[in-house]
Amino acid sequence: MDLNDTPQQAEYRARIRSWLEEHKHEAPKLSGPEALTDEQEIIAARRLWQKRLAEGGLAGVTWPKEYGGQGLGPIEQVIANQEISRAGVPGILDAIGVGMLGPTIIAHGTEEQKARYLGPMLHADEVWCQLFSEPAAGSDLAAIQTRARQQEDGSWVVSGQKVWTTNAQFASFGLMLARTDPDVPKHNGLTMFIVPMDAPGVTVRGLRQISGEAEFNEVFLDEVHLPPDSTVGGVGNGWRTALTTLMFERMTIGLGGEGMGYDPLRFARAIKGTAASGDHAVRERLGRIAAELIAVRFTGYRMLTQLQRGQIPGPEAGLAKITTVNAAIAAGDLIAEVLGPDAIEDGSEWAYMISFLPGLRSAGGTEEILRNTIGERVLGLPGEPRLDKGVPFSELRAKEMAKA
Numbered sequence: 001m002d003l004n005d006t007p008q009q010a011e012y013r014a015r016i017r018s019w020l021e022e023h024k025h026e027a028p029k030l031s032g033p034e035a036l037t038d039e040q041e042i043i044a045a046r047r048l049w050q051k052r053l054a055e056g057g058l059a060g061v062t063w064p065k066e067y068g069g070q071g072l073g074p075i076e077q078v079i080a081n082q083e084i085s086r087a088g089v090p091g092i093l094d095a096i097g098v099g100m101l102g103p104t105i106i107a108h109g110t111e112e113q114k115a116r117y118l119g120p121m122l123h124a125d126e127v128w129c130q131l132f133s134e135p136a137a138g139s140d141l142a143a144i145q146t147r148a149r150q151q152e153d154g155s156w157v158v159s160g161q162k163v164w165t166t167n168a169q170f171a172s173f174g175l176m177l178a179r180t181d182p183d184v185p186k187h188n189g190l191t192m193f194i195v196p197m198d199a200p201g202v203t204v205r206g207l208r209q210i211s212g213e214a215e216f217n218e219v220f221l222d223e224v225h226l227p228p229d230s231t232v233g234g235v236g237n238g239w240r241t242a243l244t245t246l247m248f249e250r251m252t253i254g255l256g257g258e259g260m261g262y263d264p265l266r267f268a269r270a271i272k273g274t275a276a277s278g279d280h281a282v283r284e285r286l287g288r289i290a291a292e293l294i295a296v297r298f299t300g301y302r303m304l305t306q307l308q309r310g311q312i313p314g315p316e317a318g319l320a321k322i323t324t325v326n327a328a329i330a331a332g333d334l335i336a337e338v339l340g341p342d343a344i345e346d347g348s349e350w351a352y353m354i355s356f357l358p359g360l361r362s363a364g365g366t367e368e369i370l371r372n373t374i375g376e377r378v379l380g381l382p383g384e385p386r387l388d389k390g391v392p393f394s395e396l397r398a399k400e401m402a403k404a
Contacts (some may be wrong), residue, residue, distance in 0.1 A: 004301075005079075012072075013079050019056045020087040026052055027089035031349055043170055046093035050124035058084065059092050060102065060122045067106060067118045074304050085263070096166060097121045097128035100248040101175045104192075108233035108241045113194070117173070129168045130245070131176035131195060131219060134161060141177070141246075142186045142239060146221065148178040148193065150235075154228035156193065158221050164362070168204045168217040171197045176221075177242050180235060190238030194230045201225070210355045262328040264290035267335065270350065276338045285334050292327040296320050318370035326367075329357045 005013060028045035029035050036042045053059045054068065061077040063069020070076070084091050092098055102121050105113055120126040137143040146160025158178055168174065174195045181189030195202065201224040206214030233241035268286060276282045299320050332354040336343040343350045361367055375381040 009075065009079060012076055013083060016058065016080055016083045017086070019058070020083055020089065023052060023056065024087050024089050030090055043093070046090060047124040047127075049090060050092040050094060053084075053092055054123050060098055063098075063102065063106065063118070063122070067102075067114060068122045078300070078304065093124050094121065094127045094167070096130055100245050101128050101130060103248050104175065104241060104245045105232060107244050108192070108237075110229070112229065113232065117194070120172075126172035127167055127170060129165050129171035129174045129197070129219075130249075131162045131165060131168075131174040132242070132245075133164045135163050141242065142190070144177055144179060144190070146176070146178045147182070148180045148191060148226075150180070156226040156228075156230065158193070158195070158224045158226060160221050162219040162221070163216075164207075165204075165217045165219050166215050168197065168219050169206060169214065173197060174219070175232065175245070177238050180238075187239045188236065190242070191235050192232040192238045192241040193226055194232060195221075195224065195226065199224050199226075209359060212355075216359070262293060262324060262331070264293050267331045270335050271338050274338050282334065282338065285330070289327050289331050289334070292323050292330075296323050296327070299323075318374060322367050322370055325357060325360050328353070332357060 027049050028042065030042070036045060050059060057070050058080045060067075060069035061072050061080050062074055063071070065071040081091065098121060102118055105117060109117075117126070121128060132141060132144075134144050134146060136145065144160075146158065146162065148156045148158045150156055158176070160178065162174075162176070165174070174197055176193045176195045177190055178193055179186075179189050180191040183189070197204070201222040203220040203222070205218045205220070207216040207218060208214045209216065264286075267289060271277050271282065271286065303320070332350065335350050336354060339350070342348060344354060345351060376383050
């Protein structure tokens with residue numbers, strides 16, 4: 001039992017812990033001498049494991065019961081994530097689909113879309129990807145240029161390019177934001193679509209990372225035909241629909257540090273027993289990392305309280321993402337310094353984390369964009385001046401400061 005648990009939450013935690021103890025032998029081995037190494041075998045094993053988690057009530061905890069979920073609150077979802085981490089087993093494969101895209105379809109999709117897509121998504125029969133970012137529209141999502149043209153029969157033809165698309169290489173469907181009206185302000189002319197990833201005209205190319213893996217992809221859409229019922233949330237309502245996805249993305253990343261293994265005790269165990277474990281400077285650095293991650297945990301609790309009260313966390317939730325990633329990178333640097341080359345050898349439990357984390361800086365919005373958003377919308381600082389043609393930057397800054 002966690003000290004912060006209510007009696008009902010303690011009972012739920014015990015039930016989840018008991019189920020995991022009974023079934024954790026079925027989980028795929030992703031580290032250690034028995035770890036799976038073939039990508040296709042790993043994906044197949046994780047699909048089966050997500051199906052078992054869904055059957056045990058540990059996937060889609062907050063989804064309504066009529067769509068296969070448990071109908072519980074975000075606190076129960078966090079408890080489930082904590083117990084999965086404690087059991088040392090993988091979480092669900094399709095965290096993007098179940099954590100972000102499924103809730104978007106529940107909030108904005110038609111009843112036919114919910115009936116068709118949510119069950120297979122929850123059980124990993126069909127994995128999803130998020131087709132949002134583009135080469136010239138990453139942090140400024142509303143600047144996307146992928147175009148969808150409606151035909152006389154109500155169908156759509158889509159052309160464009162997406163980038164940084166996680167899991168596209170084995171996804172069955174993507175939730176895509178495209179421009180359907182180029183003649184209105186950029187936030188108004190957008191529409192959300194469901195795209196079959198095996199549709200003619202869809203090409204996926206992997207982007208190889210320093211870790212050696214290609215989790216991110218480029219996706220090219222060349223005259224892809226979509227049926228009339230492929231829109232989600234209504235034509236021209238894509239920005240509002242996308243905000244739902246982005247809110248859940250922020251929550252998933254901000255509250256996900258523990259589930260991703262970014263645990264101060266785990267970092268401390270890596271250093272314990274080494275010659276550096278008694279070094280004052282090493283202990284001080286480890287203490288700072290632990291303090292940052294504990295602060296993130298309690299910030300997450302505040303966000304959960306907001307959700308429980310029916311409120312939506314504001315842009316300040318982005319600080320959880322920034323702090324989690326920076327603290328985990330600092331931990332990787334410390335562990336690499338203490339353990340030396342062993343920390344980055346193939347098969348090391350730290351090699352993947354150290355090589356993967358720098359790319360995570362950009363996920364869910366770059367640190368610079370998130371800090372600007374927090375500064376402007378939370379702290380009330382003046383916004384960034386526009387670099388209008390022929391107007392010196394200093395003059396623009398002076399005008400902005402005068403307005404403030």
